[in-house]
Amino acid sequence: MKATFREYGARAAGLSLLLLVLVAGAWAQGPQTTPSIFAPASTPAKSIFGLSMFVLSITGGIFVVVGGLLAFALIRFRERKDDDESEPPQIYGSVQVELAWTVVPILIVVVLFLTTARIIFAIQDAPKPQDALDVTVVGHQFWWEFRYPKLGIVTANELHVPVSTPGDPEPTYLHLLSADVDHSFWVPQLAGKTDLIPNHPNETWIEPQQTGLYYGQCAQFCGIEHAKMLLRVYVDSPAQFAAWVKDQQQPGVQDPQAAAGRQIFETHACTNCHTIRGTAAVGSFGPDLTHLASRATLASGATLNTPEDLYAWIKDPDAVKPGSLMPAMQLSDEEIRELVAYLDTLH
């Protein structure tokens, strides 16, 4: 049975090495392409990280002690080759011993429970500061709608929030709604996830301390394209954020050179689902396109927002994101090219 023991030893070593690498990731500051929960960059994610390290050390300690006892018992009490085939002494139990090992888990549970309760209240019932930014997040199959009620901005899939600094703390409070089925808002570096449920408004908050791009995605199965309901959060410096707000508050750019494309957009069914402020398009089933060209991705992160990708997307959405609710509009190649030219002017 030595092999088992060695097996577990090697495993434990491998695991702790990996764990070290992961925990090391936590010291790396700021946004990462791997959205590790051990690389927190926002207040709630940081307090969860602190709690998780505490719990991990307690459970790790239990594993070492109990696992070690088990491994010891397996080696010490294995049947020997020169066994005399007699039965070992029969022991039926011991009330004292059993009471002792009931009390220890109870004490551990008390400690874990109190620590956990403190963090639950600290995150869930945190008082909301006066100047916190409010964003309403609406989950759709299969994209995100972001509304900034106080700023008059509507955008999709790429959330912009200001960075929070010790001198000027500015958390963002997210009001979570759903237009259809259950979704879940999860950007691991910024906060734990909270579900978006129809008829059941939820709230969560983030307070990112480093600027940059944070990745997340929908974390509650919501249908065929759940996997491609990706999410980006841009944490901007105060100046960047002010500029972005100013830009987003403008109506859609009307470039006369792209008038043909605009006409195609306005005279087809595009307007049933999409809004471009300043035009006849006021649909609300699909993402607001007023500033489409200011976004880096299309179709909730399914593809990049380049003219070629936009062309492919309009031509046949199902090929890019099978099951997407956007229909292929049966436009001619020329029409799509003009449409793309128009949409690319919408900065």
Add this chain to the structure above:
Amino acid sequence: MADQTLPIGGILDITPERQERLTLLEWLHGWVVTVDHKRLGVLYVVYGLFFLLVGGAEVLAIRVQLAKPGNHFLSPETYNEFFTMHGTTMVFLVGMTIVFGFANYLVPLMIGARDMAFPRLNAFSFWLTAFGGLLLYYSFIGGFGLYGMGSAPDVMWWAYAPLTEKAFSPGHATDYWALSLIVMGFGTLGTAINVLATAFCMRCRGMTLLRMPLFVWLMVVVSGLTLITITPLTAAQVMLTIDRYLGGHFFDTQAGGSAVVWAHFFWIFGHPEVYVLVMPAFGIANEIIPVFSRKAIFGYPAMVAASVGIAFVSLGVWAHHMFTIGMTSVGNTFFVLSTMMVGIPTGIKIFNWLATIWGGKIQFRVPMMFCLAFLFQFLIAGLTGIMLSVAPWDWQLHNSYFVIAHFHYMLVGAIVFNIFAGIYYWFPKVTGKMLSETLGKWHFWLFFIGFHVTFDTMHFVGFMGMPRSIYTYEANRGWNTLNMIISIGAFIQGIAVLVFAWNMVRSLRNGKEAGNDPWDAWTLEWAVPSPPPEYNFATDPEVHSRRPLWDLKHPDDPDWKYE
């Protein structure tokens, strides 16, 4: 040791079996109309093992799809169908059937009864369950759903509303899912009532409740739990069907229904269901670990109390599956406490198993190896369960691959390992043939290595932010290598299961003769021939302790002096 005969009050029937060659049709007819608890037990287990292969094949396809980012092996539709069917299959068609198969076969033998209390109900329950499963799988060809002919349910095994409503799931795929669960639910209820009645009313002379083998005790607890928990599941399926066909609005959020109510209904079933599956696995370990440690189980009354305790507490923890659904801070805190409390009786169990091994003479036979691996894996699964019970951490870990790792540690690392242990242990009793130890060790090591390659790795990809139920992922997230490793581990487990299947087939044909009592064990089932005659015991046995065969083998030092 192997062929000794044990005179428990005329327990052995020595009339030779009637040797008669049956035609295939007669043989088949015999199995279909049988009301014998042993044959029904075998049917349950064979049915479960068949679907283990089906559910396994589904997950191998899933793992091929996820082996690299942006893969096109499965379409999103098929992927979503496969993981829904994998979950539903493994829980309802594999876990439940094998667990109740073991109960059917072993409970009457262990308590010295000739059959279950209601043999016809028993057969009825099996066939309900069996046809319920076929109904679920018929959806692959009959489920004309959203994506055309032949679509299976694709709403995930917990089928959160309102995705299951007509507006989002047209077609009949979801109906197959709901109806088959109702049908199987009734089958399960029948078996649960049967087990309870058998254990309470059919015990032989001297078999007091506190002398029942722990396996029987755990099946009593599980059956009680089943009676309570299948009910809300069935109620929820009926409500869903009313929504879909009679214009109800229970979960129809567009008409003011509630998605959260579905989640409550589902998890008040779904969490105790985990215990319904894992406690029979404890029962198996409770029989095997003492025999191969050559010691009585340590703290029998505490083990019974801990099992009953886990069952009670498990009824009050369901909303820990819903920490992210938006409960109040007080609500979350309550479910943190109740969930952590499960850890106390569970800890007692682990310590008692450890104390059973302590001071024994451990024989590393295949059943014991599976049980020992179970001990380590159950320890880890329990500890990751504690991590998940910490609500704030759960906000991060929920619906990530960490959760998948945790519950597969429970469902595979604990339950499947113990089911394998149980099959290696009781196969000789059921068939009269030993399973090959050599192939068994190959099976064990391959499965053990594959299991850890897959599920240990999943914890880490979960820490790295990978959510569950996604058919593909972005290449730049740093999840690529780990997913490839997970997929490789899955295939190692697949090979191990094939070795196991080959072992069963080969041993059935030309395995070593088992004799009555190949493991030198202590419970009543080892006192009868292998395979046992239809009536089990020629005359009613009488017992004086928890280990009647120990008393016989050690008349100088019998158990009843100490209990």
